[in-house]
Amino acid sequence: MARQPDRADIVSGVIVGLTTMAGLTVWSHLPAEVAIHFSASGTPDTYVSKPVGVALMPALMLATLLVLKGAFRFDPPDVPQVAATITVATMAFMSAVHGLVLAWNLGYPVSFDLVLVGSFAWAVLIVGYAVREEYVRR
Known part of the structure; x- marks a missing residue:
């Protein structure tokens, strides 16, 4: 019997779908060659x-x-909500990165200093959350 998708699966799927739609929406405005990686x-x-x-x-x-x-199926966290939160947060982060790449390719200014700071802040927050939930709240 197939496992029913949980809320995190649904939210993650919606984020992936919205990310895909964003790219398709701006398709006609993008250049033929799209920049996908940037130096520091x-x-x-x-x-x-x-x-x-x-x-x-x-x-x-x-x-x-x-x-x-x-x-997470192979090594589930002690607090099940941690897996859901990390999954959704990772999908949201990847979607935001894609949005910034699309914005840059559309000619909008993207502050790479802010992208770096935001990426670091996301990593600290998500790791801090997981550690707090797994080890402090037990």
Whole structure:
């Protein structure tokens, strides 16, 4: 019998779907070659074709979702909500990164200093949350 999707699965699926729709929505405004990776100074250093640039992150999100689901099934946290929170937060983070990449390719200014600070803050918050829930609240 197949397992029913839980709320985190549904929310994660919606985030992946919205991320995919965002790329498709701006498709006609994107350049033929899309920058997908940037140096520390904010200079693009990797370009791919538009179809790859639009589809790559949603595909990576699905792969990440499957890896997380497998990892949490193999080694579940003591507090089940931790797995759900980490999964949804990771999908939201990846979606935000894709949104910033799309914005840059559409010509909007993207502050890579703020992206770096935001990424670091996300990592500290999500790790801090998991540690607090798993070890402090036991």
